[in-house]
Amino acid sequence: MLNETYRGMLAHKSVIRETFMYGKQRAAQIGYENVFDYSLGNPSVPCPERFTAAMQELLAQEDPVVLHGYCPSQGDPEFRTAVAAHLNRTFGLPYAQKDIFPTTGAAGAIAHAVRAVTRPGDEVLTFAPYFPEYGPYVEGTGAHLRVVPPQAPAFQPNLEAFEQMLTEKVTCVLINTPNNPTGVVYSADTLTRLAEILTEKSRAYGHNIFLVSDEPYRDIAFDGRAVPYPAAFYPHTLTCFSFSKSLSLPGERLGYVAVRPGCEGEEVLVDMMAQISRFTGHNCPPSIIQRAVSRCLDVTSDLSVYETNMDLLYNKLKALGFEVERPGGTFYLFPKALEEDANAFCRRAREFDLLLVPSDTFGVTGYVRLAYCIDTEQVKRSLPALEKLAAAYQ
Ligand code: PLP
Structure with a gap:
C-alpha cells in the first residue's frame, strides 16, 4: 500500500x-x-579556492580509513569546535563544541531544530512571506505551521498580528533573516520587540517559547551593513545556518544548528537532535565536507x-x-x-x-x-x- x-x-x-x-x-x-x-x-x-585546496589536502594527506569512516552521531568534533570558535569571534557569545550540531544544509538544521522543541499538535508560527519548505519541515514533526500575515511594503515582521496569534499552543517561532523571498534584513528594533513579546508570553504561559532562526543568507549583506544576529537578542534560540550560499556549496549539503548558550535544554539539545536523526535516517553530513569546511570558516565565496x-x-x-x-x-x-x-x-x-x-x-x-x-x-x-x-x- x-x-x-x-x-x-x-x-x-x-x-x-x-x-x-x-x-x-x-x-x-x-x-x-x-x-x-x-x-x-x-x-x-x-x-572559494581555499575549500578546493582543503579537499585536496585532506584526500592527499589523511588516512583514507579515518577520513571516510563513520563520524560520531553528534558530528565531526573538529567541525563543531571550529564553528563554535567562529561564532564566538563573530558574535561574542560563548558557544562551545557541545552547542553545535552539523546537518545537511539549513533544511536538515530546521527539520531537526523544530522537532526538538515541539510535540505533535503544537503550533509553530512563521511570518509571511516565507520559504515554502517550512510546510513539510514543520508538518513532518506533527506540529502545525501557522502564518502571520505580511506587512507590506517594508516586510519587517508584523509584530502586532504576531502577538495576537501567539497563543499557549505555540512552542516555537520560525524566522528567516535575511529573508527569502523579500531580501529584507530584520532590524535590531524588530528583533528587540520580538524578544520582548516572546519573553512576556513565555512568562505568561509558564513555558519558554523557542526561536528557530533560519540564516542561510547571513553572509550576503549589502551596503556594508552587518545583519543583526537574532540569538544575541533572545536566549532560547536555535540558529540554523548553511554553507550552501556563503561558500556556494548547495550540493554538498552542510549546515548546522547552533544552540545559544543559556538556552533551555542547552545540555541535551544536541544529543536529542542526534536521536532525531535516527528517526529520519539523516545521520551526519559527509565527514570530508565537515573537515574541509572547518578550514574555511573565515572566508566566503566572492x-x-x-x-x-x-x-x-x-x-x-x-x-x-x-x-x-x-x-x-x-x-x-x-x-x-x-x-x-x-x-x-x-x-x-x-x-x-x-x-x-x-x-x-x-x-x-x-x-x-x-x-x-x-x-x-x-x-x-x-x-x-x-x-x-x-x-x-x-
Ligand atoms: N531556508 C531558506 C530561507 C532557503 O532559501 C533555503 C534554500 O534556498 C533553505 C532554508 C535550505 O537551505 P539548504 O540548501 O542549505 O538546505
Whole structure:
C-alpha cells in the first residue's frame, strides 16, 4: 500500500522548479543569452579556492580509513569546535563544541531544530512571506505551521498580528533573516520587540517559547551593513545556518544548528537532535565536507556580484515605477506585480522571456520574486525585457 500523504504531494508541483525547467527548454530553442531566468536560488559564483585546496589536502594527506569512516552521531568534533570558535569571534557569545550540531544544509538544521522543541499538535508560527519548505519541515514533526500575515511594503515582521496569534499552543517561532523571498534584513528594533513579546508570553504561559532562526543568507549583506544576529537578542534560540550560499556549496549539503548558550535544554539539545536523526535516517553530513569546511570558516565565496546585480535591477524597477523594497541582503528582490494576479503577471513576463516566480508560493498574493544569482551581463541584457513588460501595462 503506498502512503497517500506523499503520493498526494506529487500533485503539487513546485512552481519554482517548473519555471526553471521551462527556462532550460526555452534556452535550447532561442539561446541562453535570450532567456532571463530569475527563478531559482542556486548560487552563481564558485566556492572559494581555499575549500578546493582543503579537499585536496585532506584526500592527499589523511588516512583514507579515518577520513571516510563513520563520524560520531553528534558530528565531526573538529567541525563543531571550529564553528563554535567562529561564532564566538563573530558574535561574542560563548558557544562551545557541545552547542553545535552539523546537518545537511539549513533544511536538515530546521527539520531537526523544530522537532526538538515541539510535540505533535503544537503550533509553530512563521511570518509571511516565507520559504515554502517550512510546510513539510514543520508538518513532518506533527506540529502545525501557522502564518502571520505580511506587512507590506517594508516586510519587517508584523509584530502586532504576531502577538495576537501567539497563543499557549505555540512552542516555537520560525524566522528567516535575511529573508527569502523579500531580501529584507530584520532590524535590531524588530528583533528587540520580538524578544520582548516572546519573553512576556513565555512568562505568561509558564513555558519558554523557542526561536528557530533560519540564516542561510547571513553572509550576503549589502551596503556594508552587518545583519543583526537574532540569538544575541533572545536566549532560547536555535540558529540554523548553511554553507550552501556563503561558500556556494548547495550540493554538498552542510549546515548546522547552533544552540545559544543559556538556552533551555542547552545540555541535551544536541544529543536529542542526534536521536532525531535516527528517526529520519539523516545521520551526519559527509565527514570530508565537515573537515574541509572547518578550514574555511573565515572566508566566503566572492559574493559581491549579488549586490551588483541587485543595484542594477532595483534601480531599473524603481525607474519603471514598481513598488519594491531595497533588499538588505540575499539574492532576491520582491516587487509588487503590475496586476493583482501575480500568476497572470508572470505569464505576461514570459512573453518577454523573463522568468519570475509568483508570490503565492511564499504565502502572499500580488508580488513576484526575482532570484538574481545569475551573470551580471545576463542581468544587463534583461533590462530591456523589463522595460517592455512595464510598457505592456501602460
Ligand atoms: N531556508 C531558506 C530561507 C532557503 O532559501 C533555503 C534554500 O534556498 C533553505 C532554508 C535550505 O537551505 P539548504 O540548501 O542549505 O538546505
